[in-house]
Amino acid sequence: MQQNYTIDRNGLDVSTIEHRTSRHSLPKLSVENLSKVYVGKGKQPVTALQDININIFARELICLVGTSGCGKSTLLNIIAGLLPPSTGNVLVDGRCITGRPGSDRGMVFQGYTLYPWLTVAQNIAFGLQFQQMTKAAERDRVGYFLNVVGLEKFAHSYPKQLSGGMKQRVAIARALANEPAMLLMDEPFGALDAQTKEQMQEFLLELWEKTHVTVLMITHDVEEAIYLSERIYLLEAGLVKAEIPVCLPAHRELDLKLSAEFVDIKRQVINLMSQHY
Ligand code: ADP
Ligand code: MG
Numbered sequence: 001m002q003q004n005y006t007i008d009r010n011g012l013d014v015s016t017i018e019h020r021t022s023r024h025s026l027p028k029l030s031v032e033n034l035s036k037v038y039v040g041k042g043k044q045p046v047t048a049l050q051d052i053n054i055n056i057f058a059r060e061l062i063c064l065v066g067t068s069g070c071g072k073s074t075l076l077n078i079i080a081g082l083l084p085p086s087t088g089n090v091l092v093d094g095r096c097i098t099g100r101p102g103s104d105r106g107m108v109f110q111g112y113t114l115y116p117w118l119t120v121a122q123n124i125a126f127g128l129q130f131q132q133m134t135k136a137a138e139r140d141r142v143g144y145f146l147n148v149v150g151l152e153k154f155a156h157s158y159p160k161q162l163s164g165g166m167k168q169r170v171a172i173a174r175a176l177a178n179e180p181a182m183l184l185m186d187e188p189f190g191a192l193d194a195q196t197k198e199q200m201q202e203f204l205l206e207l208w209e210k211t212h213v214t215v216l217m218i219t220h221d222v223e224e225a226i227y228l229s230e231r232i233y234l235l236e237a238g239l240v241k242a243e244i245p246v247c248l249p250a251h252r253e254l255d256l257k258l259s260a261e262f263v264d265i266k267r268q269v270i271n272l273m274s275q276h277y
Contacts (some may be wrong), residue, residue: 024100026094026215027055029079029182033086035076036238049238050076052088058181062216063225067273073110075235077185079216082106092181103127106175108185112160119154120170121146127178138242145173146209148207156182165196165242169203176213185217189224198254205252224267227257234272242272 019048036049048071062270079090081101089098091103112125125142133141146152149169159167168188175183189197203222208215219225225232226246234242246257246265256262258276 014117016163025058027091028058028060028093028196029056029074029216030054030089030091030094032089032091034075034078034085034090036071036078036083037086044249047238048065049078049085052240054233054240054243056182056214056216059212060231061205061217061227061229062231062233064147064182064216064218064233065220065222065225065259065269070235072220072235073186076184076216076218078106080105082107098213102177104181106123106180106183108168108175108183108188111184113190114167114174116159119156119158120151120162121235123170124173124177131178134161141177147175149173149203156174158251158252164192165200168192168200172207179199180213180215182214185215187218188222190219190221198226201251204228209251211235219245221268223257226262226265226269227252227254232269234269236273244269244272 003103014057025146026167031052031054031161034049035047038046052075054064064072074246076082076084078098079091081097081099084099091095091097092102097104115126121142124145125138128138128141142155143152146155149172151166151169151173154162154166159170162170171188172183172185179235189200192200204215207213217225217228229246232244234244234248235238244265248261248265
């Protein structure tokens with residue numbers, strides 16, 4: 001159904017994404033008893049995930065943090081429906097969607113995965129060709145999300161003409177253009193320099209505060225996870241080692257990273273991580 005967009009002062013629509021339930025209702029996303037063993041011809045099987053159970057409620061922004069190789073991308077790809085699990089299930093709104101990708105889950109991959117031969121606007125429009133939309137509605141939708149990510153002036157530029165941060169903003173706009181109930185992001189800011197990364201963290205929080213899309217983001221950066229999330233799942237060697245609540249003010253500013261409460265949570269997470277070694 002065609003949706004009318006209204007853009008507020010900050011260029012973000014408060015009414016667009018309307019999946020607004022509370023933690024008292026069903027989780028938006030559940031992962032139940034999930035495991036993954038990679039089996040290759042003539043190779044030793046690799047157990048990437050073991051008995052993973054996580055719940056994410058509508059409007060939450062949750063980070064999954066863990067060191068390289070602990071199974072983060074495997075888990076996100078299974079949630080996205082791009083990879084089958086060995087056992088267990090993925091549920092969205094209580095419905096089993098294991099192994100099935102869907103427009104309810106928008107994915108932003110690690111690195112820059114834009115189509116280099118398409119302009120910024122064409123990249124954002126890419127997924128819309130599979131929806132039954134008029135050209136005019138498609139143009140409106142693309143224009144709206146170009147505005148959301150602040151790239152109207154670059155609509156006709158090609159990815160190679162953009163900085164790393166801008167490319168990731170296009171990737172986020174492309175995912176949001178399908179109006180997913182959930183945004184899944186795999187280390188989206190991992191390849192950016194420190195300053196751009198902080199700008200993108202602020203951008204993501206602003207986007208999330210305004211739209212309240214449910215976000216599951218993967219990162220290996222503990223500070224990034226604490227700054228962005230309300231809860232953190234700590235993944236280690238294919239297991240959920242801990243679920244850590246982040247008791248910090250809902251509205252975050254960058255200088256929060258210097259506060260005693262922030263440093264305290266960081267110490268707690270790092271201690272939990274290092275106990276393994
Ligand atoms: P992370 O994203 O946390 O770095 P991955 O999910 O990419 O971790 O990988 C988890 C484990 O699974 C690693 O040991 C990795 O080598 C292994 N792995 C990932 N993909 C494959 C694959 N296609 N075949 C075999 N092993 C894999
Ligand atoms: Mg990974």
